[in-house]
Amino acid sequence: MSSRRFGSQSLARLLGRWQQSPSRIPLWRQLADALRLLILDGRLALDTRLPGERELALTLDVSRTTISSALAHLRDDGYLESRHGSGSRVILPDSRTLPTLSNASAALDLSTAALGAGPEIHQAYTHSLTAITQHLTQTGYDQLGLPALRDAIAARYTARGLPTRAEEVMVVNGAVSGLALVLRMLTGPGDRVVVDHPTYPLAIAAIQGASCRPVGVSLPPTGWDSDGFAATLAQTAPRLAYLMPDFHNPTGRCMDVSTRQAITAVAARSRTTLVVDETMVDLWFDAPPPPPLAAFCPNGNVITLGSAGKSFWGGLRLGWVRAPARTIATLAQTRDTLDLGSPLLEQLATLWLFDNSDTFLPARRQMLRERRDGCAALLREHFPDWRFQMPEGGLSFWIELPDMLATQLAARADVAGIHLGTGTRFGLSGAFDRYLRMPFSLEPAELENALLRLKPLWLGISKSGQSLKRTLV
Missing domain, CATH: 3.90.1150.10 (Aspartate Aminotransferase, domain 1)
Structure with a gap:
C-alpha cells in the first residue's frame, strides 16, 4: 500500500508556532520535537510520507541543514524511515505501541x-455475568441491541422531554462508532460536514476517515453562533452537521433553549440532518441541560448519539443512536457491512448501571x-x-x-x-x-x-x- 504524502503547507499549519526564539535548544531539535509531538498525537498518521527536505526548508523558512538534522534525529529515534528517492515515512519505534490515549498512563x-471506574462498574459486570446465562442459548447476534436496554434508553430520553420508543434506538459500540455508521449511511466522498470549531478530535477523524470535508463554524466567546451556522449551511450545502450541545468538548459550555430552537429551525429549513453528540450529557454540575435538540425538531431530521463512556467508564465501549424508526432500520442494514452487533455482556452491564445510576451519578x-x-x-x-x-x-x-x-x-x-x-x-x-x-x-x-x-x-x-x-x- 502506498504512503499518503503530506503537503508542506499542511504540515506547516499543523506545526504552528514551533520555533522557540530566543532559546538554547538548537532549531533542528525544536523542529524534531514538534514533529514527534504530531506523530504521537496521531495528527501525523503512521505511513505518512513527508515532503522533501528542500521543499520543507523553503516552506518553514529554515536552512536545509536544520531540516536534515531534525529528520535524522527522528530516524535515529525510530519515528521516521527514509529510502533513497522515496522520502521519509512516519513509523514508530519498535519499543513503542501505537500512539493512543491509553499509552498516556505511563507518564x-x-x-x-x-x-477511572468506580465500584459500581465491578458491581455491574458481576451482575451481568449472572444475567447473561439466560441468553446463552441464543446466537448473541443482534444488530439493534438488547430489547431491555433499548427500552431503558428510550425511557431516559422520554424523561428528558423527548418521547422515544425502543424501535427508535440502536445500540452501537460507542458514540464514535455511531457517528461512523451515520456517515457511512448518509455521506459520500467529498461531502461537506459542518462542525463546531473547535470540536471533538475523534469526530474530525471520523469525518475525514469517511472521505468527507469538515467545515467549521467558529464558536463565539460564549454560546453558539446560530447566525453563522445558518450562513454556513446556506453557503456550503452540507450533507449533515455534527454538534455537541451538552457540555461541549472541549469548551464545556451548554447550549441554551433559545439556541437549540434556532439551530433546529435552521436545519429544518435547509433540510440538513443534525447529528447531536450527547456523550457528556450526564456530567452537569449546577443544573441538567435543556431537552435534547431532537425535542425541538418534530420533523425528525435529528440523529442523537449517546455513550456510556463518560457517564460510567471509558472501558465500557457501548453507545447508542436515537433516530426515527425508519432511520434506525436503514442504519441496521448499513451496519451489516461493519459488524454483527454489540457485546452482550457490556449491554447487560450498562442496563444495570442505568437502573442504579441515581445511587452513584x-x-x-x-x-x-x-x-x-x-x-x-x-x-x-x-x-x-x-x-x-x-x-x-x-x-x-x-x-x-x-x-x-x-x-x-x-x-x-x-x-x-x-x-x-x-x-x-x-x-x-x-x-x-x-x-x-x-x-x-x-x-x-x-x-x-x-x-x-x-x-x-x-x-x-x-x-x-x-x-x-x-x-x-
Missing part, C-alpha cells in the same frame, strides 16, 4: 479527559465539581496569564494562552514526561495553537504534581516570548 497525562457529579474548582484555583495561582471560563459540566477547561505557544509547550512537556492536549487537536488545519484543553478529572494530588512540573516549562517559554517581543519593538 503524567493532561491530555485525556476521563475518569450525583456523587460523581459532586466529585467532578470539586475537582473543577480545585483545578481552577491551581491554574489561577500558578498560571495567572492563562484565561478560561468555568465549564458548566464535562471534564475539562478550554484555556487560552497569551500567545500561540501550545505546540511549543506540549513539545517541551512531552520530553519531560507530561502529555498535553494542544488546542490544535480540536481544530482544522492547525487552528487553536494558543489553546490547551486541561482536564480536571485526575486525582487532585496527581493534577497538582503535573501542574507544578509544567510551571517552569511554561515560564521558560513565556519569558522567551516576552524577550523576543521586546527585541522586535
Whole structure:
C-alpha cells in the first residue's frame, strides 16, 4: 500500500508556532520535537510520507541543514524511515505501541479527559455475568441491541422531554462508532460536514476517515453562533452537521433553549440532518441541560448519539443512536457491512448501571465539581496569564494562552514526561495553537504534581516570548 504524502503547507499549519526564539535548544531539535509531538498525537498518521527536505526548508523558512538534522534525529529515534528517492515515512519505534490515549498512563497525562471506574462498574459486570446465562442459548447476534436496554434508553430520553420508543434506538459500540455508521449511511466522498470549531478530535477523524470535508463554524466567546451556522449551511450545502450541545468538548459550555430552537429551525429549513453528540450529557454540575435538540425538531431530521463512556467508564465501549424508526432500520442494514452487533455482556452491564445510576451519578457529579474548582484555583495561582471560563459540566477547561505557544509547550512537556492536549487537536488545519484543553478529572494530588512540573516549562517559554517581543519593538 502506498504512503499518503503530506503537503508542506499542511504540515506547516499543523506545526504552528514551533520555533522557540530566543532559546538554547538548537532549531533542528525544536523542529524534531514538534514533529514527534504530531506523530504521537496521531495528527501525523503512521505511513505518512513527508515532503522533501528542500521543499520543507523553503516552506518553514529554515536552512536545509536544520531540516536534515531534525529528520535524522527522528530516524535515529525510530519515528521516521527514509529510502533513497522515496522520502521519509512516519513509523514508530519498535519499543513503542501505537500512539493512543491509553499509552498516556505511563507518564503524567493532561491530555485525556476521563475518569477511572468506580465500584459500581465491578458491581455491574458481576451482575451481568449472572444475567447473561439466560441468553446463552441464543446466537448473541443482534444488530439493534438488547430489547431491555433499548427500552431503558428510550425511557431516559422520554424523561428528558423527548418521547422515544425502543424501535427508535440502536445500540452501537460507542458514540464514535455511531457517528461512523451515520456517515457511512448518509455521506459520500467529498461531502461537506459542518462542525463546531473547535470540536471533538475523534469526530474530525471520523469525518475525514469517511472521505468527507469538515467545515467549521467558529464558536463565539460564549454560546453558539446560530447566525453563522445558518450562513454556513446556506453557503456550503452540507450533507449533515455534527454538534455537541451538552457540555461541549472541549469548551464545556451548554447550549441554551433559545439556541437549540434556532439551530433546529435552521436545519429544518435547509433540510440538513443534525447529528447531536450527547456523550457528556450526564456530567452537569449546577443544573441538567435543556431537552435534547431532537425535542425541538418534530420533523425528525435529528440523529442523537449517546455513550456510556463518560457517564460510567471509558472501558465500557457501548453507545447508542436515537433516530426515527425508519432511520434506525436503514442504519441496521448499513451496519451489516461493519459488524454483527454489540457485546452482550457490556449491554447487560450498562442496563444495570442505568437502573442504579441515581445511587452513584450525583456523587460523581459532586466529585467532578470539586475537582473543577480545585483545578481552577491551581491554574489561577500558578498560571495567572492563562484565561478560561468555568465549564458548566464535562471534564475539562478550554484555556487560552497569551500567545500561540501550545505546540511549543506540549513539545517541551512531552520530553519531560507530561502529555498535553494542544488546542490544535480540536481544530482544522492547525487552528487553536494558543489553546490547551486541561482536564480536571485526575486525582487532585496527581493534577497538582503535573501542574507544578509544567510551571517552569511554561515560564521558560513565556519569558522567551516576552524577550523576543521586546527585541522586535
